[in-house]
Amino acid sequence: MLPEPLPLPDSPFRRIDPRLRIVTAVLFSFAVALASEWAALGAGFGCAWLAIILCGLSPWRVLKRIAPAFGFILFLWAVLPLTVPGPALLRLGPLPLSAPGIALAGGITLKAAAILPAITLLIGTLPVATIGHALQRLRVPEKLVYLLLFCYRYIFVIEEEYRRLERAARLRSFRPGTNLHTYRTYAYLIAMLFLRAALRADQVHRAMLCRGFHGRFHTLEEIRFRATDRYWALALAIPPGIVTALQWLLLHP
Amino acid sequence: MAAAPPLIKLSGISFSYPGGKPLFKGLDLELRAGERLGLSGPNGAGKTTLFHLIVGLLKPAAGAIEAFGSPLKNESDFVAARRRIGLLFQDADDQLFSPTVLEDVAFGPLNLGKTPAEAREAATRTLALLGLQGFEERPIHHLSGGEKKLVSLATLLAMEPEVLLLDEPTNGLDDKTKANFLDILQRLEISFIIISHELDFLEQSARTIYALAEGRILSDDQITLHRHVHAHPHGSLPHHHHD
Structure with missing residues (x-):
């Protein structure tokens, strides 16, 4: 957290x-x-x-x-x-x-x-x-600022997705150990996490387009x-x- | 006097995902002003895809899309139409991306060119309308599933849409939250299309129910809703059904 x-x-x-x-x-x-x-x-x-x-x-x-x-x-x-x-x-x-x-x-x-x-x-x-x-108003590049804000918003979602995958693995009797099977399972898990993050990003972008996003962020805070x-x-x-x-x-x- | 044009009109839509078999073959659909349309269909029937076609996130292989009386052909037509159509995504975490509730609800109005003060005002008013007063500064990731769903709806309503497209809005909601959502829908005076596989919910929220099957829309007389068996928490007690 x-x-x-x-x-x-x-x-x-x-x-x-x-x-x-x-x-x-x-x-x-x-x-x-x-x-x-x-x-x-x-x-x-x-x-x-x-x-x-x-x-x-x-x-x-x-x-x-x-x-x-x-x-x-x-x-x-x-x-x-x-x-x-x-x-x-x-x-x-x-x-x-x-x-x-x-x-x-x-x-x-x-x-x-x-x-x-x-x-x-x-x-x-x-x-x-x-x-x-504040960073945006200090002329920090917009991409960096939104990277920060999106990280803050989605780190919990991605953590939750990780936990779901890990739980599913454990429920099928997966016990981590020092062996190739464990490494491979974690590799799959991480790959799946990246894949889901990419799909999620795609959906979020679509939802933003639906609400009139056209490449520029406006801020509420004055x-x-x-x-x-x-x-x-x-x-x-x-x-x-x-x-x-x-x-x-x-x-x- | 000529009848008002339909809010949304799809005619002869065909669509398939790359490498997949055709999802829609000559699909027609019309939403008239004041109408509340329910759309049911099995998994993979293309319910979500249909919505994404309407707002131009996906492009059909054939067929015509019209909104508010004018054809939607290129991206700029769709951009203009999206201002008047609110699409509620199935997963609220896709829709809500801002750090706080207020900012997310104000995102749409700001995109429409409102000043920060106007956007803040619109957002606060919409949240109050949905009974979400006091949620303004809450971080999104602290909200429950039901609260996220309501905030998602607020993000759309703050843009004052003329049509709502609701994609499985009751997915993962408990009975109480579902009832609350239904109550809000019935108070809104906006035409909508709602897709859900929960026929019970469709019967309560929509006036007309269509089914999506075999790549086309089947209307009322073709699907005949007729069910008697249902389950609810008072199954063994005597009770009434509203008729």
């Missing part, structure tokens, strides 16, 4: 132009991802979580939402201290844990802990339809950049600004 957008308490922040939120998320992510100084990363981390608290979003729920990503990071902690060459900072029995390795893993963790909550706050609280329209959004643009520029400024100042003292 795709997660639903997190409910964001009503506030002036919720009503700002969604385009502004997407642009901020992109700028902030780049600023933090490209930073290397601890102070800059720390500032990014602080800004993200402070914003979450200010907007009334529960930090606990945000943490739960982004937790799966930290599985990958745990993996980095298991590998990097042992593999990055450099002087040992600690010893774990016979294994030396290198200082640059630990620093690298720590840096990545801090970046993730700053970028993921920021994206959750800025984009994860928007309905998918709004994200689509996204407007209002006067107050100008102040919001300035406010939202502060976190990426701080991160970039700190990074630059510390690198060029």
Whole structure:
């Protein structure tokens, strides 16, 4: 299941132009991802979580939402201290844990802990339809936008079709194992899924033609950049600004 | 005064799928204003194909299609006719493709050139007409089968069609939802053709019932509906049938 957008308490922040939120998320992510100084990363981390608290979003729920990503990071902690060459900072029995390795893993963790909550706050609280329209208004190619929207709509239908096929196979005593029969069955299953998706696409297109579709999508949402959004643009520029400024100042003292 | 031309008129339609045997041979069908036509037929008789021919999604090998008094020949004729004919697809998941209910219902009106505000208004009004108030922002994939079917109908009605083509509308609906759907159909003042293999439902929704068989339409006197046996939840209790 795709997660639903997190409910964001009503506030002036919720009503700002969604385009502004997407642009901020992109700028902030780049600023933090490209930073290397601890102070800059720390500032990014602080800004993200402070914003979450200010907007009334529960930090606990945000943490739960982004937790799966930290599985990958745990993996980095298991590998990097042992593999990055450099002087040992600690010893774990016979294994030396290198200082640059630990620093690298720590840096990545801090970046993730700053970028993921920021994206959750800025984009994860928007309905998918709004994200689509905002992207469209930001001149993202229409095909990509509709790919996103159609994925969101049909991923459940296709999942349901997969489950039906799999259930039918199991009801005929199919038990997956490590053998050619299993591989072949799954190959058929996936092939059937592609075939059905193609047929479905054909039908959807027909239904759209019947409702007067002629190659262009119109949107219902009217996204407007209002006067107050100008102040919001300035406010939202502060976190990426701080991160970039700190990074630059510390690198060029 | 001359009689108004039929809303839809098919004459001498022949059609076959590539590599298949002929599905229709010289098929004639007419839908007049105010008429409610039921069409029954076995699986594979070409019920869905017939609808797709009417709206020009498929092209016949021979024969003529007319709608609202003018012949439909090329794609632009069909595009114009589709604005006035609403086709309800058998699978609601084919019909509903937008992330939310409101956007899907507004899709047609927007295509007809309405402004976003007008389209939103038309969509909200149509949803209310079908008792779907409060569904506007619901994601489509959270709807039940019956709700999807009603929303599909709303997407058509929002375009204010003059004819509805309903393809197995009761497929997979439970009795209560079916009754609700029937109730809505009876309130609408739109001519329609409904295809279904459920004769019970056809008897309740349509005024005239034709059968599709052997590539042609067989009319009332050729099919004589005559059945006595039926099953329903009160089978062992004394009960009345509306007559």
